[in-house]
Amino acid sequence: MNTNKKINTIGIIGSNLTSLMLCKEAKKRGIESILLDEENFNISSDYSTYSLVGEFTAQNLERLALRCDVLICMTNLITNIKNKIDKKVVVYPNIDAYIYLISRENQLILAKSLNIDVPQNFLITSKVGLSNPEITFPLKCYLYFHNDNTNDVDLDVFEIDDEKGLLELKQPLKHPNSLVVLEKLEEYTQILSITAVVDQKKSIVLYPICEEQEDATGKTLINTPANITKTLKTKVERSAKKIVKELKSPGIFTIKFGVNQAKKLIFLALTPGVSVGDIHTNHSSELSVYEQFLNIIEHKPAIPVDFDKPATVYISNEEDSQDIFSLPYHIYKIGIENKQTIEIIVSIQDYDYNF
Secondary structure, three states, X not given: OOOOOOOOEEEEEOOOHHHHHHHHHHHHOOOEEEEEEOOOXXXXXXXXXXXXXXXXXXXXXXXXXXXXXXXXXXXXXXXXXXXXXXXXXXXXXXXXXXXXXXOXXXXXXXXXXXXXXXXXXEEEOOHHHHHOOOOOOOEEEEEEEEEOOOOEEEEEEEEEOOHHHHHOOOOHHHOOOOEEEEEEOOOOOEEEEEEEEEOOOOOEEEOOOEEEEEOOOOOEEEEEOOOOOHHHHHHHHHHHHHHHHHHOOOEEEEEEEEEOOOOOEEEEEEEEOOOHHHHHHHHHOOOOHXXXXXXXXXXXXXXXXXXXXXXXXXXXXXXXXXXXXXXXXXXXXXXXXXXXXXXXXXXXXXXXXXX
């Protein structure tokens, strides 16, 4: 496909809040959006121009590509992507970068090569590796296993709390193509995330660092900017730039870090798209992250933006959760059939709430 031609239709693979907001932004520009997701009812389907339902197979991805000018991956569940998307298809992020997004093993190798701290981890390819005496609980497990029904590799992510859970990995590890990545779960004093925008000329623009917290009821509260020192801010930004620079792909990425008890910055995740907290950029900046993404696809440069006031994004499934905020605020109600409605409240002001 010709990357210089006018973009009339975008194909979005996977449904999440970023997918939804990209559909809304595309509509504002007169661009049609076609969504491919495995679920019929998802948070983005009501906002896309058209929706396709199906697994992320080579056949379905080809159907999508034939109808669109570019593809945007908003999921990290497309395994064996080099054999599923033709190299002539324009895709964000590019396929080489996507290999890092799908593989936690590759992410850990990349971070270590850049001298970025990672959680204690173990790469296991056979059941013998489960006997390593250094393995302690609790653990986060990334299980890559061969699916005999689809002849593909599937990913399952879950926590393991005891020896019994660890031994259950013996069965999938019998297959020679299976891989387990185990990470030691720590208590982090802060969870931080940062969104990086990378344009076609590889210029990098960072949005403010978000800090994720929980209120007394377990609901998510995301504050921007994060309450951190200048030294830590600099370290987060430098680490994020190092990572996305190595990806060598235009697009938009979120990098998550934890600050442990020893005050070390630990690399936790690299994902396509943006964090939920970045929805505040729709109201607090000259260009939202979603506008920047569409600009990049249209071969416009990424532009640094200013933020005048702090923002809070509160995520809840309770109808009266907005009562903890004083007006003005922005509210998004997102519902899926047969599931609860999720409220996202964006406050761009000095807020006063009680938990």
